[in-house]
Amino acid sequence: MNAPAQNAAPSARNNARLELVGLRRSFGAYNALDGIDLAIDPGEFIALLGPSGCGKSTALNCIAGLLALSGGEIRLGGNRIDQLEPEKRGFGMVFQSYALFPHMSVRKNVGFGLAMQGIKGAEADRRINDALALVRLESQADKLPGQLSGGQQQRVAIARAVVIRPPVVLMDEPLSNLDAKLRLEMRAEIRGIHDQIGSTTIYVTHDQDEALSLADRIVVMSQGHIEQIGSPKDLYQRPVNLNVADFMGFRTRIPGRVVAVKGDEAQIEAAGARLTGRMRTPVEVGEAAVLCVRPEDLVAVSGEGIPASVSSMEYRGRAFFGLAKSPDGSDLYFRADEALPRGAVAVLQPVAERSLVFKGTAL
Incomplete structure (x- = not known):
């Protein structure tokens, strides 16, 4: 009998298609999202790209369940999920500010989502060890977040997001607090982790270089609308209008x-x-x-x-x-x-x- 694989990457729980149908979100008279339609295939890496105020983070928070919709639907595998509470959607979330518990060790931070799901004991330990190995932080497991560098803290946040084996990982400008060298290193880390775990990833950024280097498809947003959807090469070479051209470096x-x-x-x-x-x-x-x-x-x-x-x-x-x-x-x-x-x-x-x-x- 073959020995079990060591440090296996956490795998996604399902391969369901995510659909945003006519997504709207208003704040009073202001329409932050004004009819967003987007279908995301299982395992895709999607970047939501645009300037501040374009609606990309609002869209991510609506998908996560942190903001209620003003209209439209969110479907996963054909089933509506927009009325579910955030924890019942089963998505992993990586925030710009890391959002780690400062009094908890790295191991306990990573295992927090598992505890909320009622997963304990040997199964929880195995998953935590796998997630820490995925982000190369096994040796830091017993440290507090304050004892880690910014890049290491972001790795902890990623491990916490993927340890629950989510169908979708949501990332809200996760590299914006890091210096230029670390941003480049973490790009490769994030794409590598995405490829290993197989989850769908939705990544919010205002940085065209990040979007170009990471995404399978880029969604360029402006004023609550989608301006263009396409591969990095399509958007880089063939922007459809002046807004997209401006944001793609022209x-x-x-x-x-x-x-x-x-x-x-x-x-x-x-x-x-x-x-x-x-x-x-x-x-x-x-x-x-x-x-x-x-x-x-x-x-x-x-x-x-x-x-x-x-x-x-x-x-x-x-x-x-x-x-x-x-x-x-x-x-x-x-x-x-x-x-x-x-x-x-x-x-x-x-x-x-x-x-x-x-x-x-x-x-």
Whole structure:
């Protein structure tokens, strides 16, 4: 007979599909969620991405049962769960602030959910040991949270969430309190844990890099609505509108007028230059349009382009990145091989194949 596997990862209790149907949540006259529809397959990693106030944390708290719905339904495996109390939904939750009990040891913090479920003795010990092994904290089991680093405390919070074998793990900006190095390390930890346990994960963040590196699909939200749902590659390369483009890193938005259209490319006259980009919405000659470009794709050149006055420069290791003002007052975030003095005139040219053209005016 084979010996039992050691340190086996906690496994999800079921593989049920999670559905949000017409989710609404109002605070007085303010609609924080205004008709959210989203279907999440078992085992998916979903990132809810957007700026502060877009409704992403409200949506997470509604799913968790911490906020009651103003309308709509939440279904798990086809069964409505939105009227169940939070503890009866069986979801794991990881908070931004860790929310650990300071007077309890790491082991007792991790086992708290099991105790609430009435799981004790050898079964509880086995699950706690497995969860601690998953987050590599076996040696810290008897310490108090205050004796741990921020990254270790977040690992305890994750172990506590997964030890109950939840069908869904909810994470509300769990890395925002960590320094840059720890955030990068914990990204890999979180994705690895997700892959091992098999639970569905819903992860709230305002950081596009986190969403791109972690998620199977990204849900971009704005003002209580879903703007776009897609794979990281889809959203990075093909945002559907100016709001999504702005949040996916297209920081420079140059308003102009369309002067030529050929295939999927449009040329606009803007900021004293003619600029080319790929159309993301249909445009016609003579219409107002906006060219959007990321800082790394707006380059200081010696040839033709946008003449702009340099406002600031910073060094980021492999290149210099700067902010300049165009003749029409647009902010231009650009890349250069060398530092340029404040007030110098730089000629900037967007990389056409990585620039996007949208119909309308700038945000």
